[in-house]
Amino acid sequence: MMTKGKSKTPLKLGLLLLLCPLLLWLVLLVILPQLTMLNISLQERIAPRIYEYGFSNYIEFFTEPLYWNTFLRTAVMSIIATVLTLIIAFPISYYIAKMLRGRAKGLLLVLCLIPFWVSELVRTYGWMILLRESGVVSSFLQYIGMTEGPIEFLYTDATIMLGLVYSSMLFMVVPLTSTLESLDDSYIEAGYDLGGNGLSVFWQIIVPHAKPAIVSGCIVVFMLTLGNYLTPILLGGKSSLWFTEQIFTQFITRFNWQQGSAFGVLLLSISSLIVWLGLKLSRQSFSKVMS
Amino acid sequence: MLNHTDFDLQCTDLVRQFDDFTAVDQVSFAIKKGSFFSILGPSGCGKTTLLRMLAGFDDPTSGDIFIKGKSMIGVPPNKRPVNMVFQHLALFPNMNVSENIAYGLHRQGINKVEIKHKVEQVLARVNLSGSGQKKISQLSGGQKQRIAIARCLVLNPDVLLLDEPLGALDLKLREHMKVELKKLQQEFETTFVYITHDQSEALVMSDQVAVMNHGQFQQVGDPQQLYFQPDNAFVAGFVGDSNKWSATVIDILSDSLQVKTTTGLILYAQKSNEKAFIIGSEVEVFIRPEAIHISQVSTAKADQNQLTATVNNILFDGANSQLLVEEQTSREEIKVKLPQTAEFIHLKKGDNLQISFPKQQVNVFPKLQDK
Numbered sequence: 106m107m108t109k110g111k112s113k114t115p116l117k118l119g120l121l122l123l124l125c126p127l128l129l130w131l132v133l134l135v136i137l138p139q140l141t142m143l144n145i146s147l148q149e150r151i152a153p154r155i156y157e158y159g160f161s162n163y164i165e166f167f168t169e170p171l172y173w174n175t176f177l178r179t180a181v182m183s184i185i186a187t188v189l190t191l192i193i194a195f196p197i198s199y200y201i202a203k204m205l206r207g208r209a210k211g212l213l214l215v216l217c218l219i220p221f222w223v224s225e226l227v228r229t230y231g232w233m234i235l236l237r238e239s240g241v242v243s244s245f246l247q248y249i250g251m252t253e254g255p256i257e258f259l260y261t262d263a264t265i266m267l268g269l270v271y272s273s274m275l276f277m278v279v280p281l282t283s284t285l286e287s288l289d290d291s292y293i294e295a296g297y298d299l300g301g302n303g304l305s306v307f308w309q310i311i312v313p314h315a316k317p318a319i320v321s322g323c324i325v326v327f328m329l330t331l332g333n334y335l336t337p338i339l340l341g342g343k344s345s346l347w348f349t350e351q352i353f354t355q356f357i358t359r360f361n362w363q364q365g366s367a368f369g370v371l372l373l374s375i376s377s378l379i380v381w382l383g384l385k386l387s388r389q390s391f392s393k394v395m396s
Numbered sequence: 397m398l399n400h401t402d403f404d405l406q407c408t409d410l411v412r413q414f415d416d417f418t419a420v421d422q423v424s425f426a427i428k429k430g431s432f433f434s435i436l437g438p439s440g441c442g443k444t445t446l447l448r449m450l451a452g453f454d455d456p457t458s459g460d461i462f463i464k465g466k467s468m469i470g471v472p473p474n475k476r477p478v479n480m481v482f483q484h485l486a487l488f489p490n491m492n493v494s495e496n497i498a499y500g501l502h503r504q505g506i507n508k509v510e511i512k513h514k515v516e517q518v519l520a521r522v523n524l525s526g527s528g529q530k531k532i533s534q535l536s537g538g539q540k541q542r543i544a545i546a547r548c549l550v551l552n553p554d555v556l557l558l559d560e561p562l563g564a565l566d567l568k569l570r571e572h573m574k575v576e577l578k579k580l581q582q583e584f585e586t587t588f589v590y591i592t593h594d595q596s597e598a599l600v601m602s603d604q605v606a607v608m609n610h611g612q613f614q615q616v617g618d619p620q621q622l623y624f625q626p627d628n629a630f631v632a633g634f635v636g637d638s639n640k641w642s643a644t645v646i647d648i649l650s651d652s653l654q655v656k657t658t659t660g661l662i663l664y665a666q667k668s669n670e671k672a673f674i675i676g677s678e679v680e681v682f683i684r685p686e687a688i689h690i691s692q693v694s695t696a697k698a699d700q701n702q703l704t705a706t707v708n709n710i711l712f713d714g715a716n717s718q719l720l721v722e723e724q725t726s727r728e729e730i731k732v733k734l735p736q737t738a739e740f741i742h743l744k745k746g747d748n749l750q751i752s753f754p755k756q757q758v759n760v761f762p763k764l765q766d767k
Contacts, residue, residue: 294453295486297473299500299551309499313490 139373146366162367172351172368179348180375182262183330186269190277190326191319193270198281199311203290217278225272229339232268233259236340260342268336273329277322284318285311320387321394324380331376348372403462404429404587405450405555410459412445412611419445420456421611427555427589427604432581434598435591437608438634443591446608447557450589451480464554474503479548480557484564485540487532493519493543494528500551518550521583537565541573542580549584558590562597574600595635599623607631629761632682639683639731642763645673652755655681661726663701665758678763685718686733687757690740691750700752705730707747721749 149161166172201213220228235241236258243255258264288311296306312319337347348368355365384391405427412420419442427433435443448454450461452473461468463477479500487496494515501511519525522542527535535543541561548556562570562577578601581588592598598605599619606616607630615627626632633640641661647654653665653673663681673679689695694702705721708729717734732751734740743749 289484289486291482291484291486292488294451294473295480295482295488296499297453298451298478298480299547300474300503301499302474302503305503309491310488313488 139370142366142369145362146370148363150363156363162364163371165364166367166371175346175351176348176371176375178346179331180379182265182269183327184379186266186273186330187323187327189266190270190273191323194274194277194281194322195315195319198278198285201278202282202285203288203293214278214282217275220271221275225335226339228272229268229335232264232271232340236264259340260344262341265337265341265345265347268340269330269333272333272336273326276325276329280318280322280325281315284315288314316387317389317394320383320389323383324394327379327383328376331372402429403427404464405433405589406462406465407450408460408462410446410449410461411457412442412449412454413457418611420449423459423608423611423613425606425613425616427587430585430587431603432578432588432590432601434602434605435589435608436595436598436605436635437591437593439593441608442611443608444559447480447559447589447591450555451478451557452476477554478557479551479553480559481544481548481561483559483561485544485561487540487544487547489532491532492528493524493530493532493535496532496543497528497547497550500547504551514550518546521549522546522580538569538573538576541565542576545577545580549580549586553586555587555589558588560592560594562592562594570597577601599635607634609634626682626759626761629680629682629763632759632761633680637685637731639681639685641681641728643679643681643760645675645677645679645760648673648675653760655679655760657681657726657728659726659728661703661723661728663758664699664755665760666756673760673762679760680763682759682761683730683753683757685731688730688732688751688753690719690721690732690734691752692739694750695752697752700754701758702750702752703730705749705751707743707745707749709745710734710743719743719749721751723751 146162147158147160148156149159151157166176197217201210205213233240237243238255238257238259240258242258246252247255292310292314293306296310301309332349334347334349334353337345338350341347349372352365352368352372355361355368359365384394403426406425408424410420410423411418421442423446435446437443445454449456452468452471456469468476488499491499497515497518498511501514506514515528516525519528522545524539524542524546527539527543532540532543544561545556558577562573565573574597577588581601590598590601599622602619604616605619605622607614607622609630615622615631617625622631622635626635632638641657643655643657643663645653646656646662648667651667653667654662655665656662665681704724706724707719708722709720711718711720715736717736719732719734721730721732722728723730730751734743
């Protein structure tokens, strides 16, 4: 008992010191700002420079249809973008993990990674060069005679979706590839050997194995999409109606920090709620998915 | 032409060629209905490739595979009447025991009531009744083994393929599972094709064993045949324990050969009708340790090799104890089985012994050409 007690104290101190950077980061950069934001969001202005606690900022959100329409639209578009990313990323990951051997495998993963070496801004401008009215795609279609006049591809929901899926792809491909790689070929072969066809092997063997990676990839992609600002604004223009844009407007244009904070808190709540629902529906635990 | 109906599995001139390497080279065999057939060979001999072709995961470059007389060329694995027990079993970890066994039955479109009945029945037959709801991770090594076999046998395959499934088990359990596998095979009366590099597994369980090396079958026969009448130097050296020497034929007598090992040990061997030797040809000589008789005094009989030797080492291993003795004139070391009888209990290093063995027990083969 004595020795145990003695050895426990320095261990505790060491652990605390090791955890220090993480704790500082969490408290100072994550928890504290969020609490401050919650605090600001609960203040309502009754006269210049005079504030009182109240829910008026939240009430404003629910009474103004533009706000909650944008809010819902952002959530739904993010879910669609996540599902699309999953559908596109799964075959790619499967191909990299199971079909390729050796050098080709590494090469393809690097190819997925390369776009991320330039900033999101540059990548998005790249899409704009391709898709604008006088852009590459439009010119090409005119050149081959598919259309007579120039076509504007930018500023539609489809373009936003394209940009969102493109910028999230890597975050789905990487976890999926590593998890699919860990699935021994013999499970797939056993599935076929026992009479399964492609479909049943996929749903009964591959998907259950990849489920944690699917869920974690979806969580990351959903969070990134929901909080994305650049892609919807640049590719969607004025019609993008993305919720982060509303937050930006409140903070910067309107200088209404109280309203902006309320929107921020609401965005955090809905993303947490949707992630929680996703975990419940897929019967996964957060700790298992993230390990 | 062989009669198809007597054989569950037949292969004719099966070849599997990879870029510059022939993994399976002109293999032909036929396996009788309900028998236990083993393919024994060192790693890299092509046995796994052969098994994968039987299961349908790989296609032969040429040749044909018949199961119950039907050619399997172009038939995908899920349409073949064979099932496979994988090396690491490949039990689906996301399903419990019942679901694992029911997986194949569901694929056949059998109704749920019947599936439940069949699953219970097969669990009872492998002595695991009541384990249906257990997770795979809750099972012991031997139980997993039995579930993997039950998962295949419940589908009633014509042929069950087993890919070294005992490799991952510890020695005690492996010994136990050998007997159990043999019993299961007899009980289900299914044709088993078992591949292994472990000769004891092959010898204990099989009705027929094929010894494979460099993509070819070296010999097919029952375990006794392989052990006592090996066809060539590879089989003689691979199956069982042997004293092995390189030697030269120095004389050919009416019914025997006289050979001299590189160290100068002179031995008499039975002359066989199939193998013709000339004086001076390079040969390999094999004598099993248990074929050598030891005694304190000379008991020379005609027709026997009789040597005087000194005990170099005693390797005590219970019933498998061996002596390493040194022949006096050539100083060649010879492994001899040491019977655990009262006569030899006080034997010690440096003792002199008479060793003798009949010339019929000396196997002589032309020297193997290394590929």
